[in-house]
Amino acid sequence: MRINVEEAIEKLLANQLVAMPTETVYGLAARLTCPGAIKKIFEIKGRSLVNPLIIHVANPIDVCAYAIALPPHFDALTHAFWPGPLTLIVPIQLDLVDSIVRAGLPTAAFRMPSHPLTLHVIRAVGPLVMPSANLSGKPSSTDVKHVEMDFGLDFPVLDGGPCQEGVESTILHYRNSQWEIARLGALSATVFQPILGYEPIYQKIVKNDQIISPGQMFRHYAPQATLFLGDQKQITEADFIVGFTEKSYPVEKRVLYLGSLSNPHEVAENLYAVLRQLDFEKAKIAWVDMDFPSEGLWKTIAERLSRAGEK
Numbered sequence: 049m050r051i052n053v054e055e056a057i058e059k060l061l062a063n064q065l066v067a068m069p070t071e072t073v074y075g076l077a078a079r080l081t082c083p084g085a086i087k088k089i090f091e092i093k094g095r096s097l098v099n100p101l102i103i104h105v106a107n108p109i110d111v112c113a114y115a116i117a118l119p120p121h122f123d124a125l126t127h128a129f130w131p132g133p134l135t136l137i138v139p140i141q142l143d144l145v146d147s148i149v150r151a152g153l154p155t156a157a158f159r160m161p162s163h164p165l166t167l168h169v170i171r172a173v174g175p176l177v178m179p180s181a182n183l184s185g186k187p188s189s190t191d192v193k194h195v196e197m198d199f200g201l202d203f204p205v206l207d208g209g210p211c212q213e214g215v216e217s218t219i220l221h222y223r224n225s226q227w228e229i230a231r232l233g234a235l236s237a238t239v240f241q242p243i244l245g246y247e248p249i250y251q252k253i254v255k256n257d258q259i260i261s262p263g264q265m266f267r268h269y270a271p272q273a274t275l276f277l278g279d280q281k282q283i284t285e286a287d288f289i290v291g292f293t294e295k296s297y298p299v300e301k302r303v304l305y306l307g308s309l310s311n312p313h314e315v316a317e318n319l320y321a322v323l324r325q326l327d328f329e330k331a332k333i334a335w336v337d338m339d340f341p342s343e344g345l346w347k348t349i350a351e352r353l354s355r356a357g358e359k
């Protein structure tokens with residue numbers, strides 16, 4: 049059920065869930081102060097309770113209400129990138145954020161999204177927790193249609209059009225006196241250099257036996273089809289190819305185009321729609337062209353495709 053901003057506000061105030069647009073992907077929102085509704089988010093997504101949620105605020109100042117102390121460069125980072133696709137993990141006062149939100153961790157993740165409709169709603173109802181609006185393990189939703197595919201036509205969704213970024217926010221975590229990337233995302237490491245004086249590194253899953261980003265543990269972004277990632281020898285076995293507009297592929301294969309090799313933003317924007325299209329077309333095996341640059345946003349694209357290909 050497509051709803052307007054007033055209806056979204058009304059439902060959230062009545063402790064119901066609403067799917068909402070952000071510039072990255074659609075989110076599945078509940079108010080931070082409603083643990084009952086937040087529990088429902090985990091249930092309807094089929095999400096593990098050990099995977100914490102991001103708190104979405106309408107102003108950087110709002111984080112101060114929850115934080116014990118703000119890590120260095122917090123103000124400079126939010127000044128440069130909020131509203132926008134950056135999530136910052138901050139140590140918090142435990143009694144102020146229900147443990148279900150942070151999966152029992154002593155930290156919470158914060159982000160100020162830039163979509164005007166969603167900012168308007170947050171200003172009206174207070175901070176929202178929002179995981180991506182997809183069934184756990186599936187590609188995120190970058191359009192209302194994707195939300196409807198996963199949660200049904202009756203589920204309330206605020207239509208904000210297609211998402212501009214197409215991939216989730218970049219998550220930064222301050223550890224051992226440095227910011228590190230806990231999840232690759234819409235902002236690439238290089239953009240932080242002028243602010244931090246260094247490029248934050250990306251730590252994959254575990255460091256010193258501590259989980260940096262719990263989300264890394266779970267299967268993600270995957271279509272039904274088996275994905276073959278870039279090995280030329282496997283191309284004959286595939287019924288579909290996921291590729292780029294300037295490349296040519298065997299004529300007998302059905303090709304779904306991610307976009308141009310000269311435009312990683314376009315590729316990111318189309319990525320989840322193409323993975324979902326494979327499901328829609330009942331593809332069995334899709335061969336993914338992994339022959340693309342390895343810098344910047346391409347790193348995020350490569351990581352998402354690799355994760356989508358994991359079985």
Ligand code: TXA
Binds near residue numbers: 075150155
């Ligand atoms: O772009 C986005 O970030 C989207 C939109 C809707 O804002 N949201 C999103 O949420 O991607 P979700 O739940 O799909 O991913 C949140 C990620 C997970 O990998 C989770 O483990 C991590 O954030 N996370 C949340 N709180 C954390 C914490 N306290 N410490 C470490 N990782 C955390």
Ligand code: MG
Binds near residue numbers: 179180188
């Ligand atoms: Mg997600």
